[in-house]
Amino acid sequence: MTGTETARVRGLVKEFGARRVLDGLDLTVRRGEFTALLGRSGSGKSTLLRVLSGMDTDSRGESTVHGQVSMAFQQPRLLPWRRVWRNITLGVETGDPRGVAERALAEVRLTDRADAWPRTLSGGEAQRVSLARALVREPDLLLLDEPFGSLDALTRLAMHRLVTQLWERHRPAVLLVTHDVDEALTLADRVLVLEGGRIAAEHLVSAPRPRSIAQLSELRARVLSDLGVNDHEAA
Amino acid sequence: MGADAATRVPLGEQHDASRPVAGAAAAPNSRSRPAVRGLKGLGPNRLGQNRRGRSRHGRSRHGGTLARWVSPLVLLLGWQLVSGTGLVSPRKLPPPTTVWRAALEVAGNGQLGDGLAVSLRRMLIGFVIGAVIGAALGVFAGLLRWGDVSVDPVMQMIRNVPLFGLIPLLILWFGIGELPKLVLIALAAGLPIYLNVHAGMRNADPHLVEATAVLGYSRWQRLWHVVVPGAAPYTLVGVRLGVASAWLALVVAETIAADSGIGYMINNARDFLRTDIVIVGLLVYAVVGLLMDTVVRLAERWILRWRVS
Numbered sequence: 001m002t003g004t005e006t007a008r009v010r011g012l013v014k015e016f017g018a019r020r021v022l023d024g025l026d027l028t029v030r031r032g033e034f035t036a037l038l039g040r041s042g043s044g045k046s047t048l049l050r051v052l053s054g055m056d057t058d059s060r061g062e063s064t065v066h067g068q069v070s071m072a073f074q075q076p077r078l079l080p081w082r083r084v085w086r087n088i089t090l091g092v093e094t095g096d097p098r099g100v101a102e103r104a105l106a107e108v109r110l111t112d113r114a115d116a117w118p119r120t121l122s123g124g125e126a127q128r129v130s131l132a133r134a135l136v137r138e139p140d141l142l143l144l145d146e147p148f149g150s151l152d153a154l155t156r157l158a159m160h161r162l163v164t165q166l167w168e169r170h171r172p173a174v175l176l177v178t179h180d181v182d183e184a185l186t187l188a189d190r191v192l193v194l195e196g197g198r199i200a201a202e203h204l205v206s207a208p209r210p211r212s213i214a215q216l217s218e219l220r221a222r223v224l225s226d227l228g229v230n231d232h233e234a235a
Numbered sequence: 236m237g238a239d240a241a242t243r244v245p246l247g248e249q250h251d252a253s254r255p256v257a258g259a260a261a262a263p264n265s266r267s268r269p270a271v272r273g274l275k276g277l278g279p280n281r282l283g284q285n286r287r288g289r290s291r292h293g294r295s296r297h298g299g300t301l302a303r304w305v306s307p308l309v310l311l312l313g314w315q316l317v318s319g320t321g322l323v324s325p326r327k328l329p330p331p332t333t334v335w336r337a338a339l340e341v342a343g344n345g346q347l348g349d350g351l352a353v354s355l356r357r358m359l360i361g362f363v364i365g366a367v368i369g370a371a372l373g374v375f376a377g378l379l380r381w382g383d384v385s386v387d388p389v390m391q392m393i394r395n396v397p398l399f400g401l402i403p404l405l406i407l408w409f410g411i412g413e414l415p416k417l418v419l420i421a422l423a424a425g426l427p428i429y430l431n432v433h434a435g436m437r438n439a440d441p442h443l444v445e446a447t448a449v450l451g452y453s454r455w456q457r458l459w460h461v462v463v464p465g466a467a468p469y470t471l472v473g474v475r476l477g478v479a480s481a482w483l484a485l486v487v488a489e490t491i492a493a494d495s496g497i498g499y500m501i502n503n504a505r506d507f508l509r510t511d512i513v514i515v516g517l518l519v520y521a522v523v524g525l526l527m528d529t530v531v532r533l534a535e536r537w538i539l540r541w542r543v544s
Contacts, residue, residue: 053449070450081464081541090460091452117541137451163261 005066006141006173007052012061014047015196021047022059023197029141032171036184038227039194045177048194049143052175067140070172074146076130078118080183085114088133107166108158124155128162135170142172148183160186164209181223185216193226201226247328329511334518337511346500351519353496354485357413362481366474369425370432373473378438378462387433394426398480399487406492416488423484424477431473435466471535478531482524 007029014022021044029035036110039045050056051063053071077219079089085101094100118126127147134142138208144163148156164187178184184191185205195203203223207215311331317323319330329337341347372390375382398419405415439462447457489498497516504512 055445055449071446073442073446075442077442079443079447079460080465081467082460091447091450091456117543119541121541133450 002146004031005029006033007175008062009048009052010062011107012051012059012063013057014044014051014059022051022061022118022195024061024193025198027192027199029173029175033130033190034167034174034176034188035192036176036189036226037185037192037194038179038181038223040179041226045179045193045194045196046145047176048099049177051146052141054060054144065141067149068137069143070134070137070139070143070163071145072127072130072134072147074149076118076126078121078126078129078133080118080128082118083114084110084116084129086120087118087129088136089233092136095132100136101132104136105129107135108132108162123151127151127159131163135172138165138170139172141175142167142174144174146177146179148180149178150216156183161210163187181220181227182213184212185220185223186211191223193223195226243499283496320393325467326508329514334514337509338515338518341500341512341515347515347519350495350497350500350516354489354498357416357489357496358420361417361485361535362424362478364417365421365424365426365481366428367476368421368475371429371476372425372437372468373429373432376429377433377466378458379509383433390426390429390433393422398423398426398484402487402491411492416485416493419488420481420484424481427476427480428470428473431469432466433474434461435469435473438469439465452488465540471531471538475528475531475535478527479524482520482527486520 005028007027009025009027012022012025012027015019021042025048026046027048037045037048042150047056049071051059052065053069078084079090082090085098085105088101088104089097091156092100102114104113105114108131109133110125111130113121113125113129121129130147148159151159160183167187174188175185176187188205191197191205193203195201199221203219203226205211205216205219213220314328315330315332317330318325318328325333338347372386375392376386377383402415402419402420405418409415409418443461443465444457447461452460484497489496490502493502494497497519501513501516504510504516
């Protein structure tokens with residue numbers, strides 16, 4: 001799993017007016033590695049993803065991504081006026097968009113919604129389409145910006161399983177922004193805690209997948225304390 | 236990326252791109268100016284309310300729609316009574332039966348068909364010219380900053396000139412032939428289309444523009460798959476207003492001076508005191524206007540079919 005770097009960030013600084021959101025951040029994402037990024041609101045998690053995705057070009061420092069970047073957002077951001085299968089393959093160069101879309105939809109178990117309008121999808125379905133759309137681009141780096149944040153708890157668990165499967169099959173490097181500690185521990189190889197615009201703590205999660213959060217209670221307590229939450233209070 | 240629609244749209248402004256602008260028509264506010272302004276007296280509100288009113292009454296299909304026929308029928312009956320019995324002089328207001336016979340007469344001798352063909356042709360040519368220019372300028376001003384700076388002030392000036400006030404000027408410039416009529420119709424169609432296309436382009440959903448950029452859409456793909464469909468609800472409101480305005484402009488133009496068309500038929504009938512034919516002409520104007528609005532509305536429903544509720 002180790003090997004060349006997929007993304008490399010050094011001394012990244014991003015300011016909004018007088019507020020410094022990223023303050024000399026360093027980060028290396030290795031090829032195929034699943035990294036989760038935890039942090040309080042406003043800690044700069046999403047800003048970092050915006051820089052890596054190229055949406056934010058107004059920052060200082062070094063940030064390099066090797067290869068294709070793709071992204072799924074908190075809101076699925078599907079084009080409501082294009083049918084589901086078109087949403088998946090638009091922007092992708094392929095001779096057989098329909099076939100590519102159908103295979104991608106099969107992976108997220110939505111083959112029967114290929115011709116649906118996005119407005120008719122449930123929140124979980126729309127998010128699965130968004131994942132399929134991101135993966136069909138065969139990214140080397142997949143950025144996930146709280147993609148399960150607005151889903152209900154049961155759907156979120158199903159999505160965790162799905163993301164793990166997809167990641168194991170396609171093996172992109174993943175950078176998942178979340179503020180759900182359990183989600184980070186269940187999914188990632190490595191959990192980073194962002195604070196004050198830098199990486200404040202790093203935890204490796206070596207437990208085999210699929211994981212149950214019960215096995216990880218000790219690590220969970222440590223991550224929570226990094227985030228400034230006392231586990232006894234939280235429990 | 237570069238200087239494209241994405242960079243033009245302020246991030247803070249979250250706009251549901253699929254929301255139509257018709258409701259928001261009332262107050263032209265400084266930035267996004269939903270622009271739904273047609274001719275004076277033929278305001279967007281009237282069109283908007285019609286639609287909303289319809290759906291609300293649609294709930295009781297059987298009783299509701301039938302009941303709505305009662306008052307027009309009563310009116311028609313009353314009309315027949317007062318003018319049929321001579322209470323009102325038939326020369327001022329001929330009864331419906333006479334109007335019907337007049338309709339058959341002008342339909343039979345070709346007056347109606349010829350006039351309608353000429354009027355529709357005028358409408359079509361003027362509308363297409365106005366719509367194409369209006370839409371092109373709207374896209375130009377909506378997408379490019381310098382397009383906005385150069386085009387919009389002039390359009391805002393023109394929109395504030397009462398359209399029919401231009402008629403004397405148009406006659407001085409172009410005489411009383413076809414050209415001034417076409418110019419008037421084109422202006423009437425082009426202005427609301429320009430204003431709404433412009434507003435639609437500027438209200439492209441920044442989240443979608445941004446997301447599709449990350450997902451590797453080219454500039455043209457973003458324009459064609461994100462910005463243009465996002466502006467469609469606005470554009471269609473503009474088209475509907477443009478059709479109504481242009482038809483009204485046609486009626487006015489033909490009433491002032493025409494040697495062919497429905498307006499000519501009406502003026503001619505006036506000279507021969509044929510009130511019945513005048514009324515037939517008015518009814519034709521009304522029915523055709525209604526038909527055109529229906530066509531645009533059906534097109535709208537199809538184009539916006541993704542807005543499934």
